[in-house]
Amino acid sequence: MVSIKDVAKEAGVAISTVSKVLNNYPNVSEETRKKVGDVVERLGFVPNAVAASLSSKKTGRVALLIKLNLRTQASDEISMQYISGAVHRAKELQLDVITVFTSMIEDMSAPEVISYFESQGIRGIIVYGLTTRDKVVHKLIDSGNFKMVVIDAPMVNESTSSVSIDHRQAQKDVALKTITENGCKKVLYISGEESGYVTSERLEGIKELCREKRLRLITRNGDFSELKAREITTKYAKKYDCVVCASDLMAIGAMKALIEMDIFRPVCGFDGIILMGYVGKQMNTVKQDFVKISEEALDELWRLMQGEKGRKVTVPYSLERLKYEDIIC
Amino acid sequence: MVSIKDVAKEAGVAISTVSKVLNNYPNVSEETRKKVGDVVERLGFVPNAVAASLSSKKTGRVALLIKLNLRTQASDEISMQYISGAVHRAKELQLDVITVFTSMIEDMSAPEVISYFESQGIRGIIVYGLTTRDKVVHKLIDSGNFKMVVIDAPMVNESTSSVSIDHRQAQKDVALKTITENGCKKVLYISGEESGYVTSERLEGIKELCREKRLRLITRNGDFSELKAREITTKYAKKYDCVVCASDLMAIGAMKALIEMDIFRPVCGFDGIILMGYVGKQMNTVKQDFVKISEEALDELWRLMQGEKGRKVTVPYSLERLKYEDIIC
DNA sequence: TTGTATGCGTTATCAG
DNA sequence: CTGATAACGCATACAA
Numbered sequence: 001m002v003s004i005k006d007v008a009k010e011a012g013v014a015i016s017t018v019s020k021v022l023n024n025y026p027n028v029s030e031e032t033r034k035k036v037g038d039v040v041e042r043l044g045f046v047p048n049a050v051a052a053s054l055s056s057k058k059t060g061r062v063a064l065l066i067k068l069n070l071r072t073q074a075s076d077e078i079s080m081q082y083i084s085g086a087v088h089r090a091k092e093l094q095l096d097v098i099t100v101f102t103s104m105i106e107d108m109s110a111p112e113v114i115s116y117f118e119s120q121g122i123r124g125i126i127v128y129g130l131t132t133r134d135k136v137v138h139k140l141i142d143s144g145n146f147k148m149v150v151i152d153a154p155m156v157n158e159s160t161s162s163v164s165i166d167h168r169q170a171q172k173d174v175a176l177k178t179i180t181e182n183g184c185k186k187v188l189y190i191s192g193e194e195s196g197y198v199t200s201e202r203l204e205g206i207k208e209l210c211r212e213k214r215l216r217l218i219t220r221n222g223d224f225s226e227l228k229a230r231e232i233t234t235k236y237a238k239k240y241d242c243v244v245c246a247s248d249l250m251a252i253g254a255m256k257a258l259i260e261m262d263i264f265r266p267v268c269g270f271d272g273i274i275l276m277g278y279v280g281k282q283m284n285t286v287k288q289d290f291v292k293i294s295e296e297a298l299d300e301l302w303r304l305m306q307g308e309k310g311r312k313v314t315v316p317y318s319l320e321r322l323k324y325e326d327i328i329c
Numbered sequence: 330m331v332s333i334k335d336v337a338k339e340a341g342v343a344i345s346t347v348s349k350v351l352n353n354y355p356n357v358s359e360e361t362r363k364k365v366g367d368v369v370e371r372l373g374f375v376p377n378a379v380a381a382s383l384s385s386k387k388t389g390r391v392a393l394l395i396k397l398n399l400r401t402q403a404s405d406e407i408s409m410q411y412i413s414g415a416v417h418r419a420k421e422l423q424l425d426v427i428t429v430f431t432s433m434i435e436d437m438s439a440p441e442v443i444s445y446f447e448s449q450g451i452r453g454i455i456v457y458g459l460t461t462r463d464k465v466v467h468k469l470i471d472s473g474n475f476k477m478v479v480i481d482a483p484m485v486n487e488s489t490s491s492v493s494i495d496h497r498q499a500q501k502d503v504a505l506k507t508i509t510e511n512g513c514k515k516v517l518y519i520s521g522e523e524s525g526y527v528t529s530e531r532l533e534g535i536k537e538l539c540r541e542k543r544l545r546l547i548t549r550n551g552d553f554s555e556l557k558a559r560e561i562t563t564k565y566a567k568k569y570d571c572v573v574c575a576s577d578l579m580a581i582g583a584m585k586a587l588i589e590m591d592i593f594r595p596v597c598g599f600d601g602i603i604l605m606g607y608v609g610k611q612m613n614t615v616k617q618d619f620v621k622i623s624e625e626a627l628d629e630l631w632r633l634m635q636g637e638k639g640r641k642v643t644v645p646y647s648l649e650r651l652k653y654e655d656i657i658c
Numbered sequence: 659t660t661g662t663a664t665g666c667g668t669t670a671t672c673a674g
Numbered sequence: 675c676t677g678a679t680a681a682c683g684c685a686t687a688c689a690a
Contacts, residue, residue, distance in 0.1 A: 001447055003683060014661045019685055027659055044440055046448035050390075051683030054379050054666050058685090061379075068413055076409040083412070084397055084430060091433055096449070099428055101413060104420050111373055118330055119375035120425065252607070278581075278607045332667055343677040348669060356675055380667035383682050387669085 002045050011039040022047055049096055053121050060123025061096040062086075062301060065137070067129035068101045077273050078290050082128050082151075085294030093302050098122070102134070110139035123147060124301040126294075130155070131195040147304035149297045153197040154312070161310040163297045165317040167198045170286045171205030171270065174319055175244045178268040178284045179215065184242035187215050188265075190222035190229045190254065192246040202246045202270065216240075222250045229253035234261065243267045252279050276322040287320040331374050340368040351376055378425055382450050389452025390425040391415075391630060394466070396458035397430045406602050407619050411457050411480075414623030422631050427451070431463070439468035452476060453630040455623075459484070460524040476633035478626045482526040483641070490639040492626045494646040496527045499615045500534030500599065503648055504573045507597040507613045508544065513571035516544050519551035519558050519583065521575040531575045531599065545569075551579045558582035563590065572596045581608050605651040616649040 004022075008015045013032060020028050021036040039045075053060060064086050069075045083099060090097045098120060105113050113136055117125065124147040130137055141148055141160050148155075152164040179187065189206045192199040203219065210217040218236065222229040222245065229250035233243055234257045243258070243265050245251040251269030256279075258265055269276060272287030293315050300313055333351075337344045342361060349357050350365040368374075382389065393415050398404045412428060419426045427449060434442050442465055446454065453476040459466055470477055470489050477484075481493040508516070518535045521528040532548065539546040547565065551558040551574065558579035562572055563586045572587070572594050574580040580598030585608075587594050598605060601616030622644050629642055 001683095002444070005683080015684080016662080016686075017660060020660090023685080029659060032660080044444050046444040048383075048448050048450065048683050050379055050383050050450040051666090052685075054377075054383050054668090054682090055684040056686085057666075068409075076406045080397070080405040080409055083428060087428055087430060088433060096427065098426065099412065099416055101416060104417060115331075115373050115375040119377050121377065121379035275604065275607060278604065280609070330667095334667080344668085345670080345678075346676060349676090352669080358675060361676080377667050380682090381669070383666090383684095384668040384670080386682075 001048075002043050004045070004047065007036065007039050007043060007045050010043065011036045053096065057123075058305075060305065061098060061121045062090060062124045062126065062298070063117060063120070063122045064097060064099050065105075065125055065127045066099065066101055068103060077275070078271070079128070081290035082294045085291035086126060086298050089295040089298040093298065095124075095298070095302070102129075102137075105136065108136070110136050110143070113140060114143060114145050117146065124149070124305055126297045126301060127151065127153070130197065131193070132197070133195045147301055149301045149304070151293060151297060156310045156312055159304060159310055161300045161304060161313060163293060163300055163313045163315060164198075165286075165288055165293070165315050167201035168205040168208070170317050171202040171244075171246070172209045174268050174270065174284050174286045175206055175209055176213075177319055178244065178266050179209075179213070179242055181284075182242060182266040184266065185215055186240040186242070187217045188233070188236050188240035188243045189217060189219040190232055190243065190245045190250050191219055192222065192224045192250075194221060194223075196224070199246065206244060222246065222253075224250060226250060226253035230257040233257035237261065237263065237265055241265060245269050247271055248273045248276050248283075248285055251283055251285070252276070255279060255281050255283070272320050272322065274322070282321050284319060284321055287318045289315070289317070331372050333374070333376065336365065336368050336372060336374050339372065340365045382425070389634065390427060390450045391419060391453045391455065391627070392446060392449070392451045393426060393428050394434075394454055394456045395428065395430050397432060406604070407600065408457070410619035411623045414620035415455060415627050418624040418627040422627065424453075424627070424631070431458075431466075434465065437465070439465050439472070442469060443472060443474050446475065453478070453634055455626045455630060456480065456482070459526065460522070461526070462524045476630055478630045478633070480622060480626060485639045485641055488633060488639055490629045490633060490642060492622060492629055492642045492644060493527075494615075494617055494622070494644050496530035497534040497537070499646050500531040500573075500575070501538045503597050503599065503613050503615045504535055504538055505542075506648055507573065507595050508538075508542070508571055510613075511571060511595040513595065514544055515569040515571070516546045517562070517565050517569040517572045518546060518548040519561050519572065519574045519579050520548055521551065521553045521579075523550060523552075525553070528575065535573055551575070551582075553579060555579060555582035559586040562586035566590065566592065566594055570594060574598050576600055577602045577605050577612075577614055580612055580614070581605070584608060584610050584612070601649050601651065603651070611650050613648060613650055616647045618644070618646070 004018050008018045018036050021033050066079055127150045130153040148160045150162050156162050191203050220232045224247050226249045230253035233254040243254045248269035248271045251267050254267050267283050269283050269285040272285050333347050337347045347365050350362050395408055456479045459479055459482040477489045479491050485491050520532050549561045553576050555578045559582035562583040572583045577598035577600045580596050583596050596612050598612050598614040601614050
């Protein structure tokens, strides 16, 4: 394994000089910079990330904290895109990432989790799918031990940023489109899990819309569950002329119920997962670019690690109508 | 951050002694072992994995090399289960894992990839979804620089193990079941991508079965593509009384074609992905436990890192019939 | 502009 | 059985 020492010897300079070249320090002559660069190239030297991270404390590692639900692959699709976006961006930023599932830390106390991450050399954490019930993660955020970026939750402080789309507006948009297209007056809204931060945002959106457009609205908690959405739809859909769901999976459940009941009601979902293309019927949905969101999160974490302050970052979304033809290949 | 030094001072012993206790070295008295253990407990000390790996070179890191296809979320589901199984098992084994997508290394030469992994302190690599065309990965395997475990490909040498189900037998089993249940005589087999190692295994299986049972067989290459399977089915299904597919996604494509043609043919798939539950019709399929496979792979990598030799590991599978009711929640 | 020396948190090798 | 002390590969304050 070729080390910085080998490069230094080969180039006839000191180790520190090589280090300076590697890290683009200012006070190095063009001449030695080139000399060292050539040797690095020739020897195919790549700095040892482990040693670098031990030494500097600046170029730290990043953890992706992901909530897993192996029963529904809708979340698999989303998680994969999150991971993909993060890992790719991390490589560009020369950051080292590890993937951690919440199930791995759920039986630890906050101090235990903190020392676990510290022992791993973690300096930044991206949290995907935080709910109000995740006490330990909240303590992590409050501890200030790590730079953190939280997806889809309004946590912002000195060392914590939030990244998400505008859920309230998106819910308004997709519902409005569906309602206008079908001339609806009475909306059945199936909301997500109460502890989820996005749930209340989206709920606000639909309420606001119905107030503005003077539509009748009933809301029921579907818990992001396909089955519950199906039951709710079975129970209420007859009396309403449109079903707005806070997730695609619930929209699929609602659609199944409508087919069973043999009545038509426009349904719209939220997230834009590929699964939507497989259920036969088309629906409007909010398309989130999870890859982009994750890249954005990593950029934000990078900013925080440079010493900048936490802030709220909003990512764009789009409205889509997924057809089977769009997804097969 | 509490370090080994703090523990040593607090316990009134030398750093090296603490290290010995931590790593269960033999020559330590029960007394000091307990004394140190207590302090470790009290201070909540967790050894810094980065420093340990720098120093020892024994407790290495592991990379998961994953092939991503963002267009089909069938592979997302599988990849997520792979990652989940590996990450969880890794934590138990106190191994550190990083996730790498093939797209991140596809434009690098073999030496570059090797130094990249070495720079990351990687000592073991698990390869998911290897094809014959992945030249660089083959060079990685041949280089002997890393302990490797390859899923679903028959690569075995001194430092490389393979982990997979018995694809040949599984293909036979699922096809036999489907054929017997429906009394079929003429089989249309839609195979996977030619460069995939599993493709030929599964193909052998169906050929063997048809030979044994004296069934007529035609095989066509569907490239693991839903669309191609659909086209092939449209073209040939009329003349055959059963469609055996080398993947669930292709089975879905075949089913769609049959529905369009308005004829019935039993279809069977391979993999057991949840998506199968959403297409309306039930099909037989081979259920692979991807989480288990990945855990097994990690155990195997662990063995290799202990200096044991590469070998072939076979994991069990089961036959299933996925219904919508089985997957909703 | 360059080189020297020290430290990061562990492990490992020796003396004692 | 225990304790100094030298690595591990790199970054960096400081000296030259």
